[in-house]
Amino acid sequence: MHSYSFKPLSLAIAAALAFPTIGSAQTAETPSNDTVEEVVVTGTRKEGVSPLETLSPIDVVGGENLSGQASFDLTESLAKVAPSFNTQRFPIADGTAFIRPVTLRNLSPDQTLVLVNGTRRHRSALVNLQLAPLGTTNQGSQAVDFSAIPSAAIKRVEVLRDGASAQYGSDAIAGVVNVILKDAAEGFSVSAQRGEYFEGDGTRTSVAANAGFGLGDRGFVNTTVEHSTADKTWRGEARPDAEFVGSVVGTDQVPLDGLGQRWGDPEVETLKLFVNTGYEIGDSTELYGNFGYSDNETISDFFYRGPVLDPEHQFTARGTLQVDADENFMPDPAPPSLVANIIAQGLDPSNYLVADSSSPSGYVLRNPIYSQFPGGYNPQFGANIKDISAVVGARGEWANGISWDLRARTAENEVSYVLKDSINPSLGALSPTSFNPGTLTQEETSVNADFVKPIDIAAFASPLNLAFGVEWRNETYKIGAGDEASRVSGPTAAQFGVGSDGFQGFPLEAAGSFESDSWASYVDLETDITDRLTLGAALRHEDFEEFGSTFDWKLSGRFDFTENFAVRATANTGFRAPTPGQVNTLNVTTTSDSSGNLIPNGTYPVNHPVAEALGAVSLTPEESQSFTLGLVISPFDNTNVTIDYYNIDIEDRLALRNNTIGVAEVETLTNAGIEGAALLEGSNANYFVNAYDSEVSGIDLAVTSDFELAGNLLTVDLRHNHNKQEVTSVAANTINESRVFDLENQVPSDRTTLTFSYDTGGLFNGYLRLNRYSSWESTFGLFGPGDASDASSYGSELLVDLEATFTIKDNYKLALGGENIFDVQPDDEADPTLQFLGVRQSLTSPFGFNGGFWYLRASAEF
Numbered sequence: 001m002h003s004y005s006f007k008p009l010s011l012a013i014a015a016a017l018a019f020p021t022i023g024s025a026q027t028a029e030t031p032s033n034d035t036v037e038e039v040v041v042t043g044t045r046k047e048g049v050s051p052l053e054t055l056s057p058i059d060v061v062g063g064e065n066l067s068g069q070a071s072f073d074l075t076e077s078l079a080k081v082a083p084s085f086n087t088q089r090f091p092i093a094d095g096t097a098f099i100r101p102v103t104l105r106n107l108s109p110d111q112t113l114v115l116v117n118g119t120r121r122h123r124s125a126l127v128n129l130q131l132a133p134l135g136t137t138n139q140g141s142q143a144v145d146f147s148a149i150p151s152a153a154i155k156r157v158e159v160l161r162d163g164a165s166a167q168y169g170s171d172a173i174a175g176v177v178n179v180i181l182k183d184a185a186e187g188f189s190v191s192a193q194r195g196e197y198f199e200g201d202g203t204r205t206s207v208a209a210n211a212g213f214g215l216g217d218r219g220f221v222n223t224t225v226e227h228s229t230a231d232k233t234w235r236g237e238a239r240p241d242a243e244f245v246g247s248v249v250g251t252d253q254v255p256l257d258g259l260g261q262r263w264g265d266p267e268v269e270t271l272k273l274f275v276n277t278g279y280e281i282g283d284s285t286e287l288y289g290n291f292g293y294s295d296n297e298t299i300s301d302f303f304y305r306g307p308v309l310d311p312e313h314q315f316t317a318r319g320t321l322q323v324d325a326d327e328n329f330m331p332d333p334a335p336p337s338l339v340a341n342i343i344a345q346g347l348d349p350s351n352y353l354v355a356d357s358s359s360p361s362g363y364v365l366r367n368p369i370y371s372q373f374p375g376g377y378n379p380q381f382g383a384n385i386k387d388i389s390a391v392v393g394a395r396g397e398w399a400n401g402i403s404w405d406l407r408a409r410t411a412e413n414e415v416s417y418v419l420k421d422s423i424n425p426s427l428g429a430l431s432p433t434s435f436n437p438g439t440l441t442q443e444e445t446s447v448n449a450d451f452v453k454p455i456d457i458a459a460f461a462s463p464l465n466l467a468f469g470v471e472w473r474n475e476t477y478k479i480g481a482g483d484e485a486s487r488v489s490g491p492t493a494a495q496f497g498v499g500s501d502g503f504q505g506f507p508l509e510a511a512g513s514f515e516s517d518s519w520a521s522y523v524d525l526e527t528d529i530t531d532r533l534t535l536g537a538a539l540r541h542e543d544f545e546e547f548g549s550t551f552d553w554k555l556s557g558r559f560d561f562t563e564n565f566a567v568r569a570t571a572n573t574g575f576r577a578p579t580p581g582q583v584n585t586l587n588v589t590t591t592s593d594s595s596g597n598l599i600p601n602g603t604y605p606v607n608h609p610v611a612e613a614l615g616a617v618s619l620t621p622e623e624s625q626s627f628t629l630g631l632v633i634s635p636f637d638n639t640n641v642t643i644d645y646y647n648i649d650i651e652d653r654l655a656l657r658n659n660t661i662g663v664a665e666v667e668t669l670t671n672a673g674i675e676g677a678a679l680l681e682g683s684n685a686n687y688f689v690n691a692y693d694s695e696v697s698g699i700d701l702a703v704t705s706d707f708e709l710a711g712n713l714l715t716v717d718l719r720h721n722h723n724k725q726e727v728t729s730v731a732a733n734t735i736n737e738s739r740v741f742d743l744e745n746q747v748p749s750d751r752t753t754l755t756f757s758y759d760t761g762g763l764f765n766g767y768l769r770l771n772r773y774s775s776w777e778s779t780f781g782l783f784g785p786g787d788a789s790d791a792s793s794y795g796s797e798l799l800v801d802l803e804a805t806f807t808i809k810d811n812y813k814l815a816l817g818g819e820n821i822f823d824v825q826p827d828d829e830a831d832p833t834l835q836f837l838g839v840r841q842s843l844t845s846p847f848g849f850n851g852g853f854w855y856l857r858a859s860a861e862f
Contacts, residue, residue: 041118042158042178043167044536045452045467046526052632055526055536055556056162056570057644057700059084063182067151068803070195070819070855072206072228074154075100075146078177080771080801083721083751084161084700089848091263091300094503095126095415098266098298098383099145104174105161105646106696106723106747108653109143111576111622113164113172116149116179117276117290119391119448120169122411125440125477127581129603129656129686140654140688142442142581145413148294148387152191152208153224153274155182161700163626163648165574166538166554169471169520173574173624173650181276181290184212185220188862195855198823202233202265202850219279226272232300233264233850236838242304245375253375255304255421261378261838265850266300285396288407292389299382299418302502303837307376334363334495342491352428352492372433379422379502386414403452408445415440419486422501426490437487437499438506439480442581446473462528469522476515477580482506493679510586517545518577526556534558542575546583547621550575564634568644574624578654582688583607583619603656603686610680611687613672614659620690624650639705647697655691657734658684691734694743698723709758717755724749738779741788746844748796750774766804771847773797778844783833792830794842799824815857823852 039048043056051058059082066077079085079102086103090096101109109128114121124145160176168176188211196203206228213221234256238246242260251258271294278288334353339361342349353363393407419435448471454463481487482505489498499505519542526536536556543549554572561567584605604611606619630644659665661680669677701720706713725747727740735743752772759765775796784790803817826845829835834843841849 040158041180042115042176043160043162043164044526045450045524046465052634052640052642055534055558055568056160056164057568057628057630057642059157059159059161059702061157061159063151063154063156066154066157067191067208068805068815068857070204070801070817070853072151072193072204072208072226073147074149074151075102077151078102078146078157080769081719081753081755082159083719083753084159084723086747086751086846088844088846089265089850091265091843092261092302094129094381095383095417096128097300098268098296098385099124099126099128099415100147101128101141101143102146103747104159104177105648105698105721106725107174107648107650108141110141110171110579111173111650112143113168113170113176114144114146114179115168115176116292116389117181117391118178119393119407119409120444120446120473121179122389122409122413122444123442123475123579123581124387125413125415125442125581127579127585127587129585129587140582140656142579145385145387147270148272148296148385148413149179149292150208150224150226150272150274152189152210152226153181153222153276155180161644161646162570162628163572163574163624164554165576165624166522166540166552166572167524169473169540169542170518170575170577170621173576173622173626173648181274182210182212182222182224183220183276183278184222185214186212188212189859191857191859193855193857195817195853196231197233197850198852198854199233199850201231202853203229203231204855205229215277215279218281219277221275221277223276224272224274226270228268228270228272230265230268232262232267234259234262235849236261236263236840239304239838240836241306242376245307249307249375255376255378256301259838260304260376262301263839263843263849266298266382268296268298270294270296284398285394287392287394289390289392291391292387294385294387296385296387297382298385299380299420302379302381302422305373305377305379305501307374334359334361336361338492338495339363345491347491351430352490373423377421377423379500380420381503382418382420384416384418386412386416388412401453405450406448408447411444413442416480417482417503419500419503424485424488424490424500425496426493426498427485427488428490428492430490432485435486435500435505436483437503438482438511439478440581441476441478441480443476443478444474446471457527460527461530464525464527467522467524467526471518471520473518473520474515475580476513477584478513479506479510479584479586481508481511489676489679498679506586512584514580514584516577516580519543532560538572544577544621547577547619550577550621550623566632567630568632569627569629571627572625574626576622576624578619578621578688582654585688601684601686602680606687606689608687609672609674610669610685613669613674614665614685614687616657616687616689619654619688620652622650622652622654622690624648636705638707639703642700642702644700645698646700647695649693649695651693651729652690653692653694654688655735655739656686657689657691658686659733661685689731689734691731692727692740693729695726695728696723712758712760715755715757715759717757718752719754720750720752722750723747736786737788738781738784738786738790741777741779741791742781742844745777745791748774748776748846751846763807764804765807766802769801771799771801773799773846776844776846778842780831780833783831790831794827794830794845797824797826797847799847811860811862813857813859813861815859817855817857819853819855820847821852821854825849825851 069077079087104112127142158178164172190209193206208226210224239260246254273293275291356364389411391409395405416439417437423431450469452467486500486505522540524538538554552573556570558568587603606616626648628646633641699722703718754770757767780790799820805815826842829839
């Protein structure tokens with residue numbers, strides 16, 4: 001465990017507040033080493049509002065702050081500079097290992113609305129199902145995949161840290177992230193970056209290019225292309241059972257160089273394209289649009305499976321090894337009824353059984369082709385993820401002063417799963433070793449009409465800004481069945497289970513297209529009542545096809561006591577409607593229990609016969625009430641400070657109800673007419689429920705100060721987030737005490753970033769960033785008793801990033817940098833099951849467990 005004094009941060013705050021040397025003042029929400037616009041377009045529909053003038057807290061992150069980092073993935077780079085954001089790496093967590101959830105203020109990933117150029121961004125097709133410690137505490141979320149947006153295409157990101165459902169609709173409970181694309185009509189830039197972790201693995205390479213083109217003197221096209229690859233990282237130790245098998249058949253026969261199981265990042269190759277365009281027609285109308293495309297191929301691993309039947313070594317057909325007193329491997333006899341059933345079906349028993357005169361039935365089970373996996377196997381699980389989006393619109397201003405904006409969007413995210421080096425054990429020797437377990441697709445379409453009219457009212461200090469509009473939105477979720485071998489139930493299904501091992505193919509009954517329509521209308525008002533008092537109000541009505549209607553409101557106010565000191569506050573209600581993906585997900589995967597045994601884990605739609613027989617009911621939207629209270633202070637010409645307190649109450653949050661199928665449950669399912677109910681015994685059957693309420697509260701601090709140092713610019717940027725969550729009103733038989741504990745404690749309560757940026761305006765610039773994570777606690781999750789008695793504490797850590805950039809001949813730059821340059825590792829994993837499975841460092845670490853990373857980047861601008 002590590003501990004660090006917080007004195008350096010205290011001194012930095014003191015320096016920022018008490019050292020008013022000459023420099024160009026930055027806003028408290030503006031990162032220091034990038035020039036960004038002085039007005040924002042998120043959270044307000046009033047033109048010309050700067051970040052320090054807004055009614056709600058807004059962060060503005062410049063594009064260079066995102067692209068100038070070790071990671072070229074927006075998922076990671078945004079969390080590096082904004083402490084209210086968190087993301088984790090989840091190895092062996094099905095699709096969550098590939099599409100990483102991003103949380104704002106410790107709320108669910110899908111409780112943050114994401115926009116691109118002010119238009120809603122579509123969700124990923126992935127519904128995060130894995131539960132900590134192998135997955136997220138925010139189990140069940142279906143959110144936006146940030147990684148599909150290339151950092152090189154981003155001009156800036158505006159983060160509204162406040163509830164905004166009344167302004168923007170569903171999902172905006174925690175806040176809004178608005179990605180503003182580059183719109184330059186000229187210029188060309190290219191960059192190439194390569195780096196690897198200190199341990200010599202996880203090599204990352206990225207090549208990106210951005211170009212702007214003019215369309216005469218009335219328009220532009222700005223295009224970004226990025227290609228990146230990332231190799232696997234190898235952390236952890238060999239599993240004891242894998243080591244033992246290696247001592248018998250040779251280490252080279254055991255998967256993953258004898259480890260049996262690997263903990264680390266997946267292998268990824270991604271191509272991304274984004275185009276942003278606009279063209280003026282006449283003096284008052286503009287056509288605009290953007291197009292995005294991403295193709296991501298990624299592969300990782302699952303749990304180790306012990307060896308199968310081998311005539312020489314007599315390994316068992318089960319997933320774990322069994323030995324007798326003389327340490328001879330024991331064959332698993334085939335029941336006589338199974339032998340007779342196979343023969344009665346006209347099938348060749350040799351495909352499923354091996355003759356053995358010592359067995360009462362004369363056979364032992366054959367599972368599967370022993371010659372292919374003499375040392376056991378580890379299924380490789382991956383996905384081909386394609387993402388495509390398009391927005392087209394027109395905007396302008398009529399002669400009566402009404403500004404209008406009409407636009408339409410369409411988008412699709414497709415996750416096509418692949419499984420290699422695995423088997424369908426129920427097919428015996430006839431099983432293939434590669435599968436396509438199925439495809440998930442999220443499709444979205446929407447049409448928006450927005451209008452703004454400033455109205456002069458003599459009693460007010462400024463015109464009343466009246467905004468109103470309507471929206472139609474459609475979400476369609478599609479499930480494509482897996483190939484036959486991945487889902488079929490072979491002759492030995494009762495002994496070995498159904499479908500491909502590791503990730504069962506989506507069955508035919510799960511396949512289909514599920515859609516939801518919604519209509520919305522809103523009105524948004526904002527005005528300066530006096531020179532010092534600004535008020536705002538928003539109302540929104542939204543009607544969902546499945547869930548009925550909701551009515552939400554927001555009130556905002558700000559009072560400027562002086563030019564350098566203001567108080568701002570908001571109060572609002574919010575909501576998030578369950579997605580078609582959450583309502584209709586059907587998925588069966590394999591996980592490990594507390595003894596290391598592999599068990600099937602099924603998630604069923606609430607209207608599925610299995611879920612209905614176990615008590616599932618229709619879902620309702622999540623609803624919230626929240627308020628913020630903040631101060632905006634400019635104590636010196638070169639220093640800005642914002643402090644905001646927030647409190648968010650959320651009711652009816654979604655979670656998965658877990659049911660372990662025992663004898664009683666099998667009887668219940670059988671009586672309900674569920675075919676093959678007996679095959680579910682010993683598995684888990686989950687379905688979504690409105691499970692609990694929670695209260696999230698905290699404080700955001702931002703301090704930015706510029707100094708002249710040796711004739712150059714030094715900027716100090718301090719940001720801190722304090723966050724606490726309390727879970728209440730837990731419905732019976734939903735989340736257990738361990739899940740409650742993890743929701744409240746697994747994300748560090750305090751997160752701080754302190755960045756020193758130095759810019760000579762010529763030859764050299766660079767930054768030093770300190771990222772501090774306070775201590776956190778976690779239970780053993782799936783592997784624990786469920787009552788939080790196994791909770792373990794992990795110490796606070798301080799990570800240091802450093803980058804130096806040199807300019808050569810004006811147009812060329814060379815940057816050398818390091819992330820986590822002191823190679824800080826989280827505390828050792830406390831979970832004994834995970835220790836047995838080879839995990840060394842904490843799997844729930846908020847900053848991962850890969851250690852330090854260095855990189856070199858070359859770029860050119862013309």
